[in-house]
Amino acid sequence: MxxxxxxxxxxxxxxxxxxxxxxxxxxxxxxxxxxxxxSFPRDIIRNFVCKLNGIEVFRADLFPAIAANPFxxxxxxxxxxxxxxxxxxxxxxxxxxxxxxxxxx
Amino acid sequence: xxxSVAFTSMLSCxxxxxxxxxxxxxxxxxxxxxxxxxxxxQAMQRDDTANPGMFAVLEGEELWRAKVxxxxxxxxxxxxxxxxxxxxxxxxxxSFSTAWNGPVxxxxxxxxxxxxxxxxxxxxxxxxxxxxxxAYVGKQSRGMSIAPPDDARLEPFRRQGEALYxxxxxxxxxxxxxxxxxxxxxxxxxxxxxxxHPTGYPxxxxxxxxxxxxxxxxxxxxxxxxxxxxAYGAEEYIALELFLMxxxxxxxxxxxxxxx
Amino acid sequence: xxxxSVQPKLSxxxxxxxxxALIVARPARATPEAMQDAxxxxxxxxxxxxxxxxxDIPPLVENGNSVPLAITVESPxxxxxxxxxxxxxxxxxxxxxxxxxxxxxxxxxxxxxxxIRLGDSQNITAIAxxxxxxxxxxxxxxxxxxxxxxxx
Numbered sequence: 393m394x395x396x397x398x399x400x401x402x403x404x405x406x407x408x409x410x411x412x413x414x415x416x417x418x419x420x421x422x423x424x425x426x427x428x429x430x431s432f433p434r435d436i437i438r439n440f441v442c443k444l445n446g447i448e449v450f451r452a453d454l455f456p457a458i459a460a461n462p463f464x465x466x467x468x469x470x471x472x473x474x475x476x477x478x479x480x481x482x483x484x485x486x487x488x489x490x491x492x493x494x495x496x497x
Numbered sequence: 498x499x500x501s502v503a504f505t506s507m508l509s510c511x512x513x514x515x516x517x518x519x520x521x522x523x524x525x526x527x528x529x530x531x532x533x534x535x536x537x538x539q540a541m542q543r544d545d546t547a548n549p550g551m552f553a554v555l556e557g558e559e560l561w562r563a564k565v566x567x568x569x570x571x572x573x574x575x576x577x578x579x580x581x582x583x584x585x586x587x588x589x590x591x592s593f594s595t596a597w598n599g600p601v602x603x604x605x606x607x608x609x610x611x612x613x614x615x616x617x618x619x620x621x622x623x624x625x626x627x628x629x630x631x632a633y634v635g636k637q638s639r640g641m642s643i644a645p646p647d648d649a650r651l652e653p654f655r656r657q658g659e660a661l662y663x664x665x666x667x668x669x670x671x672x673x674x675x676x677x678x679x680x681x682x683x684x685x686x687x688x689x690x691x692x693x694h695p696t697g698y699p700x701x702x703x704x705x706x707x708x709x710x711x712x713x714x715x716x717x718x719x720x721x722x723x724x725x726x727x728a729y730g731a732e733e734y735i736a737l738e739l740f741l742m743x744x745x746x747x748x749x750x751x752x753x754x755x756x757x
Numbered sequence: 758x759x760x761x762s763v764q765p766k767l768s769x770x771x772x773x774x775x776x777x778a779l780i781v782a783r784p785a786r787a788t789p790e791a792m793q794d795a796x797x798x799x800x801x802x803x804x805x806x807x808x809x810x811x812x813d814i815p816p817l818v819e820n821g822n823s824v825p826l827a828i829t830v831e832s833p834x835x836x837x838x839x840x841x842x843x844x845x846x847x848x849x850x851x852x853x854x855x856x857x858x859x860x861x862x863x864x865x866x867x868x869x870x871x872x873i874r875l876g877d878s879q880n881i882t883a884i885a886x887x888x889x890x891x892x893x894x895x896x897x898x899x900x901x902x903x904x905x906x907x908x909x
Contacts, residue, residue, distance in 0.1 A: 395555050399546035408865035416552045418706070421874070423851050444863075451859040452869075457850045459823040459872040460706040461549040466858070469834075469865030535815050537825040687819075687902020703820035757819035 394488060398478060402495045403470030411442070411450075412465040413478055421456035437462060437482045444494060445474040470496045529748060530691035530756055533682075538703070542755040550632065550701035550753025553625075553708045557633025560626060566617030572630075575614065583637040585644070588750050591739050593650045600654045600735050604631050604710065622729040628708050632699045635752030643696065643750060645742045654732075658740030661733060667724030673737075676718075688757070693718075695741040697754025704757065711738055787853040792846045792882065795853035799844045799884060800892050810843070810883050810895030813870075821875040821901045830867035830885040830893065834860075840867035842886045849879040875901050 399412040415437065422434025434456065442450040450466045473496035481487040531539060541547050561572045561579055576582040590603040596613065597605070607630050608619040620627035645651075662673045676685070677693035684690070698711040705713075712734045719726040727733045787795075796805075813827040832840045839862045845855040858869040867885065875881075882896045 395552045397546040397551060399544075410868075412546055412870075414547060414549060414551075416549070421851070447863075448859075449861070449863050453857040453859075455852055455854040455856060457847060457852065457855040457874050459874050461552070463547060463870075463872045465827075465868075465870040466860070467864050467866045467868050469863055471863070535817075535819050537815050538819060541825075703823040706822050 394486075396478070396488075396490050398490060398492055400476060400492045400494060402497065403468075403473075405470055405496055407470050408467050409470060410465055410467050411476075412463070413440075413442075414461060414463050415440075415480065416461055417482065419454075419456065419458055419460045419462060423456070433483075435483045437480045440464060440478070440480040442466070443477045443479075444468070445472070468494075470494075472496060525747075527694065527745070527748060528692055529694050529696050529751065531697070531751060531754065533689045533691050534755070534757060538755050538757060542697075542751070548701065548753065548755060550699075550708055550755065553629045553632035553699065553701075554636050554753060556625070556629035557631070560630050561633060566611075566615035568616050570615050572610065572615075575610075579634065579637055583634045585638050585641055587631075587635040587638040587752060588641045588644045589646050591651070591654075591735050591742070592646055593648050599732075600651055600739060602711075602735055602738055603634060605730070605735070607631060607634065623710060623713060628699045628710060631710065632708060632753045635699065635750065638750040639752055641750050642747045643742055643745050645739070645746055651739060654736050655739040655743055657733075658736035658738070661737055662740050667719065667722030669722040671722040673718065693741070694745040694748060695738060696745055696748050697751035697756065699752065700754040700756055702756045708753065711741075787848060787850055789848045789880075792848045792853040792880075795846055796844075796882070796884060799857070800886075803890065803892050805884060805892040805894045807894055809893040810885050812881065812883055812895050812897045814881070814897055814899060816900070818875060818899060818901045821877075823872045824875050824899075824901075825870070826873050826881070827870035828858075828868070828883050828895075832867045832885075832887065834862055834865055834867055836862045837888070839864075839888045840885050841888055843867070843869055843883055844886070845873075845881065845883045847873075847875065847879055847881050849877045850874065851876075855881070875899060877901055 395416040397414040401409045403409045417437050418435060419437065420432050420435040422431060424432045426432055436456050437454050440452045440454060441448060449468055452464055454462065473494050476492050476494045477489050478492070479487065479489040531542065545551050564571045564574070587603050590606065591600040592606070593599070594601040594606065594609065596609055601609065604622065604627050607627065611617050611619050665672045665675070673693065676690050680690050681692045682690065695711050698714065699708050701708050712729055715734055715737060716726040809831040811829045814824065818824050826845070828843055828845070830840045830843060832838065834840065840860050842857055842859045844857040846853050847855055855873055856871060860867060860869070878900045880896055880898050882894055884892055884894045886892055
């Protein structure tokens with residue numbers, strides 16, 4: 393399981409807040425030379441989805457040009473609170489979902 | 498390519514430099530590499546949820562509690578809460594170890610505990626476990642002043658470090674001081690030459706795309722002047738660290754820092 | 758002054774020279790034409806107008822391995838008028854795509870921020886796809902300096 397850091401602030405109803413995520417992942421481009429003429433195989437997080445109470449609120453398709461340990465920040469308008477999930481899948485087929493409570497006052 | 502080509506371009510990089518003036522004279526003229534970074538990199542270091550060095554800290558926290566070795570003991574079994582017991586520890590390393598009968602850096606001390614207290618094999622130097630535990634222990638001193646111990650037994654090693662710092666070496670025949678005293682604040686190719694303070698280690702370096710120790714950083718500087726780098730764990734690195742820490746006395750620990 | 762792996766002296770030397778001369782052997786690169794092709798994949802045959810897309814990126818990049826990038830698009834982000842997606846492209850990395858970010862009215866603002874890799878100084882273009890089917894773009898020209906000495 394990759395480690396992940398999620399900064400999900402509490403929000404007042406109607407407020408727009410910024411959500412920041414940092415995922416531990418090498419984002420191996422597939423172009424880095426091993427030194428023996430071959431390259432380290434590509435391993436990229438391809439897809440990242442954030443849902444609130446099961447409804448998609450943000451999605452990203454990522455490519456090798458995203459830095460190692462990808463940082464992704466986006467905004468949400470706080471209309472309702474609930475369970476926020478953050479899911480991603482990489483080239484090796486590993487998928488992970490993290491959950492956090494979105495508190496709206 | 499001929500080395501002489503690099504030599505001249507290196508020299509011109511080092512000499513035909515921009516004119517960034519170091520910190521105001523009235524205040525402490527020492528500045529951490531933090532101050533030389535872009536606003537964006539500084540923000541990355543300041544915010545724990547944006548700092549990938551925190552992954553090592555989290556991993557270290559887990560290792561701190563892991564029961565290992567023939568005695569099935571964890572660091573926590575003896576040291577309990579690291580936030581209390583390890584507060585300030587990183588700020589006074591390298592220290593003199595009687596067990597070792599010489600100076601040890603923080604990583605060396607952690608490996609000593611592994612071997613002698615946990616009866617477990619030492620972690621490989623520069624490996625993820627040792628970096629993680631050092632980052633976790635180091636973070637407990639964040640914001641505290643670097644406070645090298647007043648220990649006469651360390652003095653000869655500190656002096657050895659100072660001599661190494663001032664010694665010209667490598668095919669380019671540069672000393673650490675040539676860059677970090679004489680040209681600090683100026684640009685070498687794309688990089689700003691910092692004063693070379695050891696305040697943030699282990700740290701996440703964008704160039705490494707990962708976390709590394711002070712020894713890895715020094716190794717890079719040695720290779721930069723085309724000197725043969727010492728092996729990890731070499732006494733020369735410990736001596737240099739002792740000198741760098743005394744030079745940075747009173748500056749704040751930043752572990753885990755960010756550097757370009 | 759960087760190091761990535763222990764290597765024999767010769768290749769270290771070669772890389773050091775490369776680093777200083779701001780040339781590092783890299784695989785085949787995306788080209789401005791490849792970027793145009795990738796953009797066409799995203800927009801189809803629709804026209805793209807310049808404007809409404811703002812990119813925030815430091816003028817001098819400290820290290821091409823991690824370059825902070827923030828994009829904002831002018832849009833009310835209401836049910837009837839919002840940004841559906843923002844796609845980011847580059848000219849000179851091995852691949853022209855950087856990322857595609859899908860938003861909606863619940864985003865509140867048309868904003869996204871990430872950190873990207875840039876192998877060289879180049880042009881970066883972001884294109885926003887609006888809910889009315891129109892496309893808007895913004896570009897920025899970036900200078901990437903290599904670290905003092907690249908060793909590997």
